[in-house]
Amino acid sequence: xxxxxxxxxxxxxxxxxxxxxxxxxxxxxxxxxxxxxxxxxxxxxxxxxxxxxxxxxxxxxxxxxxxxxxxxxxxxxxxxxxxxxxxxxxxxxxxxxxxxxxxxxxxxxxxxxxxxxxxxxxxxxxxxxxxxxxxxxxxxxxxxxxxxxxxxxxxxxxxxxxxxxxxxxxxxxxxxxxxxxxxxxxxxxxxxxxxxxxxxxxxxxxxxxxxxxxxxxxxxxxxxxxxxxxxxxxxxxxxxxxxxxxxxxxxxxxxxxxxxxxxxxxxxxxxxxxxxxxxxxxxxxxxxxxxxxxxxxxxxxxxxxxxxxxxxxxxxxxxxxxxxxxxxxxxxxxxxxxxxx
Numbered sequence: 037x038x039x040x041x042x043x044x045x046x047x048x049x050x051x052x053x054x055x056x057x058x059x060x061x062x063x064x065x066x067x068x069x070x071x072x073x074x075x076x077x078x079x080x081x082x083x084x085x086x087x088x089x090x091x092x093x094x095x096x097x098x099x100x101x102x103x104x105x106x107x108x109x110x111x112x113x114x115x116x117x118x119x120x121x122x123x124x125x126x127x128x129x130x131x132x133x134x135x136x137x138x139x140x141x142x143x144x145x146x147x148x149x150x151x152x153x154x155x156x157x158x159x160x161x162x163x164x165x166x167x168x169x170x171x172x173x174x175x176x177x178x179x180x181x182x183x184x185x186x187x188x189x190x191x192x193x194x195x196x197x198x199x200x201x202x203x204x205x206x207x208x209x210x211x212x213x214x215x216x217x218x219x220x221x222x223x224x225x226x227x228x229x230x231x232x233x234x235x236x237x238x239x240x241x242x243x244x245x246x247x248x249x250x251x252x253x254x255x256x257x258x259x260x261x262x263x264x265x266x267x268x269x270x271x272x273x274x275x276x277x278x279x280x281x282x283x284x285x286x287x288x289x290x291x292x293x294x295x296x297x298x299x300x301x302x303x304x305x306x307x308x309x310x311x312x313x314x315x316x317x318x319x320x321x322x323x324x325x326x327x328x329x330x331x332x333x334x335x336x337x338x339x340x341x342x343x344x345x346x347x348x349x350x351x352x353x354x355x356x357x358x359x360x361x362x363x364x365x366x367x368x369x370x371x372x373x374x375x376x377x
Contacts, residue, residue, distance in 0.1 A: 044084070049075050098160055099138060102162040103140065103141045106143075123335050125141065126338060128163060129342075131341075135342070154181065162176070164183060166233065183348070185197045201359055203236045204240060205361075210241045221241075222274050223257050225285075225286040227259050227261075258274065266293065272297070282311070287315055288317045316334070317334065
């Protein structure tokens with residue numbers, strides 16, 4: 037599906053982009069009544085949606101980068117409740133602002149919202165988070181907008197991607213707990229069947245168990261929304277399984293909920309439970325106790341995403357996939373069990 041542009045309307049009417057812009061913006065005193073009628077009819081006939089950024093006729097480029105976050109399952113939540121997004125997007129915005137670009141942020145919860153975003157904004161490029169949806173990929177492809185996918189494991193060769201080594205990172209987190217003497221380790225995660233990324237993190241968890249001759253137990257896997265509330269509520273089930281001594285959370289926001297529930301329940305961290313998160317958000321450094329977590333330097337990663345999308349726009353990005361490593365940031369929520377000393 038080709039996007040109808042202001043150029044198309046101008047060509048249909050045999051006039052200039054400026055004249056079409058005058059009509060779009062209601063400045064009809066500068067245009068003959070006959071031309072106003074022709075432009076309005078052309079807009080109606082073609083289904084043209086005036087680009088919000090192009091109304092000012094910005095010229096060859098809008099200098100706008102769309103930052104798009106699909107949130108199909110938790111659409112009623114505020115996106116910045118998860119500090120991962122606020123830190124990542126801050127990095128993108130900082131880099132692009134210094135390069136003379138602005139961002140347009142949109143959280144979408146349906147394919148229609150996604151298509152609406154692509155139609156209404158004259159984007160120079162788009163940074164899209166966590167997309168594994170074939171329909172959205174089709175929409176992206178139809179608009180021919182230079183795009184960088186973040187944390188996406190789609191195999192389509194036409195798209196540029198920036199991913200973590202998720203399986204390896206989850207292996208490292210689980211293995212740390214095993215080396216500390218833990219064997220009954222819970223994994224608290226988002227819904228694995230809806231995310232290839234999360235399935236990779238499950239794979240890393242399983243590999244750590246296997247390499248240490250610890251049997252995998254399905255009862256130790258807890259899946260829900262990636263929110264503080266789910267981390268808090270699921271902790272009751274974790275406590276009910278008296279043999280669990282440690283938890284791997286696939287996001288810091290989950291770990292924060294777990295920590296608060298356990299401490300309100302009278303449990304001591306790390307004496308009663310060791311906990312490791314994933315992301316190394318700012319809050320991980322100021323929680324009590326400070327959270328041991330998988331660090332991915334989120335804001336710097338955001339800056340790199342800004343650099344890559346501009347390289348894609350200017351046809352100078354060589355690698356189709358940028359893979360980034362993580363490191364364990366050891367703080368105060370994990371400890372060695374006496375039996376392992």
